[in-house]
Amino acid sequence: MRVVMNTRSSLAHVDFTRQTFCLLGLPFDALTMPAIIDKLKQAIAQRQPCFLSTPNLNFLVNCLDDTAFRNSVLVSDLSIADGMPIVWLARILGLPITERTSGSDLFDCLRQSPGHHIRLFFLGGMDGVAESACRVLNADSSSAINAVGYLSPGFGSIQDMSSDEMINTINATQADFLLIALGAKKGQAWVMHNRHKLNVPVMSHLGAVINFVAGHVKRAPKYIQRLGLEWLWRIYQEPALWQRYYHDGLRFLKLLLLNIVPYWFWQQTHRTLLAQTELAKVDIIEQSGAAVLVLSGTCTHATIEPIRQALTRIATSYSTIRFDLAKVSVMDSSFIGLCLLAYSHCFKQAGELVFLNVSSEQRRIFTWHCAEFLLTHKDF
Structure with a gap:
């Protein structure tokens, strides 16, 4: 290997050792839940920035047409599969992404994990939801997560939600984890706009979690989750979601037929080359x-x-x-x-x-x- 180096100053770190796989334009880290928890805890202990994205099928579909949204996932420090369709695609292609890691499951594991308590700040949600989530979380004496504050900025623009006062309020709590619930696109965009001003190590848009914690929405039973049918339960809980799931489902079928199936056939005809070590x-x-x-x-x-x-x-x-x-x-x-x-x-x-x-x-x-x-x- 021949290397010719110049003298530019040190650049921001990208971890090229990450075991990422591309699925329909987005990177996915091949990590188990314990490994993800360890990485988040390490980031908190070292006060190192960790932008966590949790792409699901809706992310995949919308990132195809929205460059800024896609970039928010591409620059994330971790990107984990939050959706059974993604896991199914990975299985078809033989990728080592073997389990769905939903934001809700991740939050529950952090909440139940032993060791240092995690200071959490809620940003977003409908009026009163973040406050309720804080109250419920702090009433649980066994929880490893302690809520240290919340803001419910409503439905303004990214700029309206990025005032110095808001950023200073978040930073003053010395939170370890910033949980955002502004809608996927706006939440990701908010992180992209403000991450350089925040002192919070871990930040992630986990919109549904705030509703689950507050008790405003009930999560699907475990057997429905295991069957990959949590989306049906979400429609039952929030009927307005059916249009989104219908659109995403049609787009998914198109991608399956025009992208995944041709690549799978290509894999079969190039097995010898792909097996070389x-x-x-x-x-x-x-x-x-x-x-x-x-x-x-x-x-x-x-x-x-x-x-x-x-x-x-x-x-x-x-x-x-x-x-x-x-x-x-x-x-x-x-x-x-x-x-x-x-x-x-x-x-x-x-x-x-x-x-x-x-x-x-x-x-x-x-x-x-x-x-x-x-x-x-x-x-x-």
């Missing part, structure tokens, strides 16, 4: 102030460790990354997931992400993953 080769050169990664061989989950290491080495020195794919024989969802991490790095650093010498087959693979946006020259 020889590590990918990486040559790193500097070209017009950018780091060019010239890749060779197979780029799959079993072979891309050298690419992870190369990206880690160059991240502190380069905001612009170029992947040369001319000598890549095959790639998979794990490699595209790694490309999404590179996109996140370039986005955060206002740099460029460019792919060179992309073959027609490689372009099809990116398209099946709804990641063709990566192949467009990205000058942030």
